[in-house]
Structures are given as C-alpha cells and as structure tokens.
Amino acid sequence: MNKVVGVLATIAGLAVAEVVAGFLGGRAGPVLAVGEWVIELTPGSVAERAIGVVGRADKPLLVVGVLVVLLAAGAGIGALWPRSPALAGAGFAVLAAVGVVALLTRPGSRPVQALAPVAAGATAVLVLRLLHRASAAATSLPGSAVDAAGLDRRTFLRDAGLVLVGSAVVGGFGRWAGRARGLVESARSGLSLPVRRAVVPAGADLGVDGVAPWLTPAKVFYRIDTALSPPLVEPDDWSLRIHGMVDHEITLTYEELLGRGLVDAWVTLCCVSNPVGGELVGNTRWSGVPIKDLLDEAGVRHGADALLSRSHDGWTCGTPLSVLTDGRDALLAVAMDGEPLPVDHGFPVRQVVPGLYGYVSATKWVVDWEVTRFADFSAYWTERGWSPRGPVKTQCRIDVPYGDHPAGPLTVAGVAWAQHRGIEAVEVRVDEGPWQRARLAAVPNPDTWVQWEWEWDATRGDHVIDARATDAAGEPQTKERADVVPDGATGYPRAQVHIG
Ligand SMILES: Nc1nc2c(c(=O)[nH]1)N[C@H]1C(S)=C(S)[C@@H](COP(=O)(O)O)O[C@H]1N2
Numbered sequence: 001m002n003k004v005v006g007v008l009a010t011i012a013g014l015a016v017a018e019v020v021a022g023f024l025g026g027r028a029g030p031v032l033a034v035g036e037w038v039i040e041l042t043p044g045s046v047a048e049r050a051i052g053v054v055g056r057a058d059k060p061l062l063v064v065g066v067l068v069v070l071l072a073a074g075a076g077i078g079a080l081w082p083r084s085p086a087l088a089g090a091g092f093a094v095l096a097a098v099g100v101v102a103l104l105t106r107p108g109s110r111p112v113q114a115l116a117p118v119a120a121g122a123t124a125v126l127v128l129r130l131l132h133r134a135s136a137a138a139t140s141l142p143g144s145a146v147d148a149a150g151l152d153r154r155t156f157l158r159d160a161g162l163v164l165v166g167s168a169v170v171g172g173f174g175r176w177a178g179r180a181r182g183l184v185e186s187a188r189s190g191l192s193l194p195v196r197r198a199v200v201p202a203g204a205d206l207g208v209d210g211v212a213p214w215l216t217p218a219k220v221f222y223r224i225d226t227a228l229s230p231p232l233v234e235p236d237d238w239s240l241r242i243h244g245m246v247d248h249e250i251t252l253t254y255e256e257l258l259g260r261g262l263v264d265a266w267v268t269l270c271c272v273s274n275p276v277g278g279e280l281v282g283n284t285r286w287s288g289v290p291i292k293d294l295l296d297e298a299g300v301r302h303g304a305d306a307l308l309s310r311s312h313d314g315w316t317c318g319t320p321l322s323v324l325t326d327g328r329d330a331l332l333a334v335a336m337d338g339e340p341l342p343v344d345h346g347f348p349v350r351q352v353v354p355g356l357y358g359y360v361s362a363t364k365w366v367v368d369w370e371v372t373r374f375a376d377f378s379a380y381w382t383e384r385g386w387s388p389r390g391p392v393k394t395q396c397r398i399d400v401p402y403g404d405h406p407a408g409p410l411t412v413a414g415v416a417w418a419q420h421r422g423i424e425a426v427e428v429r430v431d432e433g434p435w436q437r438a439r440l441a442a443v444p445n446p447d448t449w450v451q452w453e454w455e456w457d458a459t460r461g462d463h464v465i466d467a468r469a470t471d472a473a474g475e476p477q478t479k480e481r482a483d484v485v486p487d488g489a490t491g492y493p494r495a496q497v498h499i500g
C-alpha cells in the first residue's frame with residue numbers, strides 16, 4: 001500500500017513536470033533530459049551500442065526505461081514514509097535534483113527550466129502526505145477492524161482515483177502547452193523554397209522487387225542522432241556563426257543563406273554504425289548552399305585543416321577542410337527531395353558531404369562553425385572512441401533473395417556505394433564459386449549508391465550468395481570482416497537461400 005502511494009505521488013509529480021516544462025517552452029522536459037543525459041554519459045566502450053540506442057525504435061524504449069526507474073524509486077520512497085517522512089521527502093528531493101542537473105546540462109537550456117523538476121518533487125511530497133493523512137484518518141475512526149479496513153480501502157481508492165485523473169488532466173494540459181513542435185512544423189510547412197520534387201534520373205532505378213528504391217523517400221530515410229526530441233529551431237530564429245581561423249567572422253541568417261542561391265545534388269548518406277548488410281544508408285537529392293562558398297567568404301587562414309561544426313543541441317563533428325573545398329557537392333542543405341528538411345533530419349539547416357560518414361560531416365540543426373585544426377579539438381563521437389576521420393568505405397548490400405525459392409531463374413540484386421569515388425563493378429558468387437559480374441544501373445554522379453542485379457539459374461539445395469563491390473579507382477571492397485567501431489564495418493555481405 002505504501003508503495004502504491006509512492007507510485008501515485010510520482011505520477012502526480014511527473015504530470016506537474018510536464019505542465020511546467022510545457023509552459024516554459026523548452027525542447028525537453030525532465031524525463032527526456034534524463035534520457036539524453038544517460039546517452040551522453042554512456043562510456044566509449046558501449047558507444048557503439050549507444051548509437052544503436054539513439055537509432056530509431058530504441059528511443060521510446062529509453063524513455064520508458066527512465067519512467068520505470070522513476071516509478072520504482074517512487075515505490076521505494078513510498079515504503080520509507082511510515083518510518084521516516086523526512087527521509088521520503090529527501091528521496092523526492094534527490095529525484096528532483098537529478099532532473100535539474102539533467103536539464104541544466106542540456107546545451108541551450110535556460111535556468112528557469114529547473115522549475116519543472118522542482119515543482120514535480122514538491123508535488124510528489126505533497127501528494128504523499130495527503131494520501132497518507134487520508135488513510136490514517138480513516139483507520140483511526142471508531143468501529144470494528146473490518147469497517148475501518150473497508151473505509152480505509154474506499155477512501156484510498158477515491159483519493160488514488162482523484163490523483164490519477166488529476167494527473168491525466170494536468171499532464172494532458174502540459175502536452176497542449178508544449179506545442180513548440182507544432183509551431184516549428186507550421187513554420188516549416190509555411191516556407192516556399194525555390195526547390196522542386198526530385199525526378200529519378202533515367203535508368204537509375206532497376207525496379208527489382210525487394211530492392212531499396214534508388215531515391216529513398218524522406219519518410220523512411222534512416223535517422224541517427226543523440227537527441228531524444230529533435231531541436232526545435234524556427235527559420236526566423238536560426239543563424240550560423242562562422243568564426244575561428246578566418247579573416248572575417250560571419251553570422252548568417254536563414255534569409256541571407258537562401259540569398260546565396262541553392263544548388264541541387266544527389267548524395268547518398270550513410271552511418272558509420274551501419275553493419276555489413278545494414279539499412280543505415282539512404283539516397284536523396286539535397287538542395288543547399290555550397291559550404292566552400294561560405295568558407296571562401298569568411299577567408300580560411302593558413303594552417304587550419306578542420307571545420308568543427310556544432311548543432312543547436314550541442315552535438316559536434318569535425319570535417320576536413322580539404323574535403324569541403326575540393327569542389328565536391330558539400331552542402332549546407334535546407335531541403336531534401338524538394339521539401340524543406342524534416343525536423344528529424346535537421347530543419348532548418350544541416351550539412352551533407354559526399355564521401356564521409358554522417359558522424360564526421362552531416363551535422364543537423366547546425367548553428368556554429370569554427371574553422372580550426374584537428375589537433376586542437378575532439379568532437380562528440382571522437383571522445384567516445386570513434387575515429388576522428390571517417391571516409392566512407394566501399395560497400396554493397398544484397399537486398400534479394402533470402403529464404404525459400406523454387407529452382408530456376410532468380411534475380412540476385414542490391415545496392416553498392418563508394419561515395420565520391422564511384423562504383424565500377426559489383427560481382428556475385430554462389431557457394432564461394434567464381435565471381436560473376438552483375439549489371440549496374442546508371443547513376444548521375446559518383447556520390448550516390450548504384451543498384452545492381454545478376455540473373456542466377458538457381459539449383460536445388462541450400463546456398464550462400466556473396467557480393468563485393470569495386471570502386472572506380474579499381475579498389476575492391478575489403479574482404480576482412482571488421483566491426484563498425486572505430487571507422488566503419490568491412491566484409492562481404494552474404495545471403496542464405498533454400499532452393500527447392
Ligand atoms: N545534431 C546532430 N547531427 C547529427 C547527428 C547527431 O547526433 N546530432 N548524428 C550524425 C550521424 S551519426 C549521422 S549517420 C547522420 C544521420 O542523418 P539522418 O538522421 O538525417 O539520416 O546525422 C549526423 N548528424
């Protein structure tokens with residue numbers, strides 16, 4: 001019973017936290033802040049899994065985890081109350097303090113946001129006291145033990161019900177108040193950028209059933225970042241500060257950025273934590289301003305070799321200046337497939353650099369550029385055990401076939417990528433037999449992935465199919481299997497099939 005009281009008090013506290021955080025208009029309430037703190041504190045040894053954690057479906061799981069831990073702590077605190085109300089009060093104070101620290105260590109947070117966890121702690125203590133007082137009053141009424149217990153239960157159920165309904169109303173109100181995301185979404189849909197929906201170049205998509213479409217729709221484009229809830233930045237509030245080893249510091253507004261003129265570029269983006277055969281890779285047409293133009297405007301000083309970019313939520317990455325200025329389509333992008341960037345993909349402005357993994361190049365919600373030297377900083381993932389440099393490794397993936405198929409003609413097909421070098425060939429072999437050359441689709445430039453297919457006359461039995469890609473410099477992909485840490489997985493992809 002005491003534990004249930006503790007859990008109810010915690011729920012009431014969370015509801016109040018939600019409403020206060022909603023009105024204060026921050027990006028994340030205390031629960032999300034604690035979740036992001038957990039991600040940040042994850043040590044380098046498990047950093048690889050941390051990338052997975054912040055991948056897709058695992059994010060809600062982390063939030064649920066934080067909630068479960070909180071409610072369990074609440075139950076423990078509830079059990080403490082009869083022995084020592086002071087200790088129980090201290091318990092909620094500690095939880096509130098964790099929330100305060102988590103919130104205030106989030107980049108871009110404001111001190112007032114600490115009010116949310118403080119109000120939550122105070123509410124929890126108050127509810128704990130009230131529920132206990134009610135049940136104590138009930139049990140001290142005159143009458144038989146059975147009556148007292150009955151009344152006790154009734155009073156308690158009533159009070160508990162009130163707390164739950166009250167929490168739901170207050171929490172719902174908080175959600176309504178926290179409509180910052182809605183505001184940003186409407187600013188996004190109100191934009192009319194000079195961009196058009198992309199048209200897939202002729203011959204780029206082979207249309208093989210089961211192969212990833214050449215143009216990845218924004219809705220299914222993989223998402224990787226350390227933000228539990230995406231930074232909410234309206235174009236009118238956005239600016240980029242360019243500073244460090246430059247001749248002139250520049251601060252650029254969204255309007256001014258658009259004024260530079262947009263170019264379009266097909267670029268395949270992939271994640272360093274994509275395992276062989278994995279799906280953390282996508283291809284689209286980006287629209288933006290060449291990064292080189294802005295660096296030239298600022299005037300890069302002699303001796304600088306890196307661009308340290310920082311997002312609105314404090315994530316950082318270091319990109320070689322040589323790659324940003326060699327003429328490739330390295331963009332400060334504002335649109336993806338002819339639409340303003342989705343909030344999850346970096347709205348209003350992000351970077352895209354052909355040939356580099358996202359963790360060293362593709363800063364979303366970018367707001368700050370420091371021109372500097374690799375020797376003088378270490379960026380977010382570098383601090384967690386990943387390589388400071390992240391050129392994309394030549395890779396391919398077998399999308400079909402897997403599983404059971406009848407004997408006879410069978411299409412083996414997939415995608416291959418070696419951004420900015422380009423793909424020269426893809427070969428396939430069955431049961432480690434001779435390599436056979438696959439047919440490649442046409443692509444507009446060396447920065448995108450390439451679809452490939454090979455017709456196999458499948459014979460009965462269990463088979464393994466391997467594939468390997470060769471880049472346009474004639475360099476085949478590495479055969480040796482390597483894990484994703486520290487600079488990307490290697491090895492041939494393999495498909496297993498049963499024919500018969
Ligand atoms: N602000 C910010 N930008 C970021 C990241 C991040 O955690 N925060 N992750 C990077 C990584 S590891 C990758 S692979 C790409 C993924 O971009 P996408 O989510 O649009 O596919 O974003 C990069 N940009």
Ligand SMILES: [Mo]
Nearest residue numbers: 271272358359
């Ligand atoms: Mo990544």
